[in-house]
Amino acid sequence: MLPRVLLCGEIECVQDELKEMFDGIAEVIRLVSESRSHFLSSFGPGGPYEGSVALYRLNESSEGIGKFDAPLIHALADTSMVRWIAQSSSGYDEIDVQACKERGIMVSNTPGANEDATATATLYLMLSCLRHFSMAERSLRSGTWRTLFNPAQTHDVTGRTLGIFGLGRIGLRFARLAHAFPMRIIYFSRRKAESVPDWCEYVSSVEELCKQADVLSLHVPLNQSTAGMIGEKEIRTLRRGSVLLNTSRGRIVDQEAMIRALEDGHLSSVGLDVYPDEPHVDPRLLTFPRCALMPHVGGDSAESDRTRELQALGNLRAFVLGRVGEDVVPELKTEIGNSTIL
Numbered sequence: 105m106l107p108r109v110l111l112c113g114e115i116e117c118v119q120d121e122l123k124e125m126f127d128g129i130a131e132v133i134r135l136v137s138e139s140r141s142h143f144l145s146s147f148g149p150g151g152p153y154e155g156s157v158a159l160y161r162l163n164e165s166s167e168g169i170g171k172f173d174a175p176l177i178h179a180l181a182d183t184s185m186v187r188w189i190a191q192s193s194s195g196y197d198e199i200d201v202q203a204c205k206e207r208g209i210m211v212s213n214t215p216g217a218n219e220d221a222t223a224t225a226t227l228y229l230m231l232s233c234l235r236h237f238s239m240a241e242r243s244l245r246s247g248t249w250r251t252l253f254n255p256a257q258t259h260d261v262t263g264r265t266l267g268i269f270g271l272g273r274i275g276l277r278f279a280r281l282a283h284a285f286p287m288r289i290i291y292f293s294r295r296k297a298e299s300v301p302d303w304c305e306y307v308s309s310v311e312e313l314c315k316q317a318d319v320l321s322l323h324v325p326l327n328q329s330t331a332g333m334i335g336e337k338e339i340r341t342l343r344r345g346s347v348l349l350n351t352s353r354g355r356i357v358d359q360e361a362m363i364r365a366l367e368d369g370h371l372s373s374v375g376l377d378v379y380p381d382e383p384h385v386d387p388r389l390l391t392f393p394r395c396a397l398m399p400h401v402g403g404d405s406a407e408s409d410r411t412r413e414l415q416a417l418g419n420l421r422a423f424v425l426g427r428v429g430e431d432v433v434p435e436l437k438t439e440i441g442n443s444t445i446l
C-alpha cells in the first residue's frame with residue numbers, strides 16, 4: 105500500500121502537477137473534517153486518513169480544525185503516522201514548532217515564494233498612505249469626486265527615510281523597490297545582513313530605527329520574541345506624522361497602542377494587510393480615512409500562488425522519497441535526519 109499524503113487545504117493552481125508529482129509514490133487524499141475531533145479521530149484503522157505520513161497545510165484549514173497548536177500536535181503524534189507538515193506559506197506561526205520538535209514531526213514552509221507579491225503590496229500600501237490614494241478612490245466611488253481628498257496633507261515618497269525591520273527576502277526586495285525613488289533605506293535585523301547593497305544602512309536597534317524612519321515597515325516572522333515588539337514605546341519613538349506598514353503578521357504590533365497613536369495623530373496613517381485576529385478587523389481601524397487596509401492578500405498573485413503550491417508539494421514529495429526538502433523551518437534544521445517514513 106502506498107503511503108498517503110493528506111491535503112489540509114485546496115490546491116488551486118497546480119492540479120496537473122500534483123498528479124504527476126505523487127504518481128506511483130503516494131496516494132493523495134483530501135481533508136473531509138469540519139471539526140478538530142473528527143480530524144484527530146480519522147487517522148486510526150478504517151478512518152479516512154489512515155496511513156497518512158505527511159500533510160500539506162494552508163492556514164484556511166484552521167477554520168474547521170483549528171491551529172496546529174501543542175494539543176493538536178501531541179494528539180496527532182499519538183494517533184497518526186504523520187511525520188511531516190508542509191506549510192504552504194512563508195509564515196508558519198499557526199504551527200507549534202516546539203511541540204513538533206518534541207514529537208519528531210518536521211515542518212517546512214515556502215520561503216521566497218511570495219517575496220515579490222508581498223514586497224509590491226507593501227509598496228502599494230506605502231504609496232497609498234503617503235499620497236492617500238485609497239482614500240481618493242473611496243471618495244470617487246462614493247460619488248464625491250475629491251471631497252475626502254486634501255492634497256495639502258499628502259506627501260511625496262522621494263527623499264524620505266524608510267526603516268525596515270527584518271531584512272529577509274521580502275524586506276530586501278521592498279528595500280530595492282523603495283530605493284529606486286530614491287528613498288534613504290535603513291534597517292534593523294537580529295544580525296547585520298551580509299552582502300546587502302551599500303545604500304542599505306544597518307542601525308543597531310529597533311529604537312534607532314524608529315528614531316530615524318519616516319515610514320516603518322515590518323518584515324519579521326511572528327514568534328515569541330517578535331510578538332508585540334512594536335508597542336507604545338516604539339510607536340512613540342517614531343516622529344509625529346510617521347507611517348507604519350505591516351504586511352507580516354498582525355500580532356507583531358500592539359494594536360491598542362497603534363490605534364491610540366492614530367487617534368491622537370502621532371501616526372498619520374497605517375498600511376495594513378494583516379491583523380491580530382484575522383479575519384476580524386477592529387472596527388476602529390475603519391474610521392481613519394487615510395489608512396490603507398487590505399484583507400491579507402499581499403502575498404497572493406497568480407505567479408506566487410503557483411510557486412508556493414509547487415514549493416510546498418515539492419517539500420512533501422522529497423519527504424515521501426526519503427529526502428529532505430530545502431525548506432525545513434530554521435528551528436528544526438538540527439533535527440534533519442531524525443524523520444523518516446519507516
Ligand SMILES: O=CC(=O)O
Pocket residue numbers: 192193194195196218403
Ligand atoms: O502571509 C503570507 C505568508 O506567510 O506566506
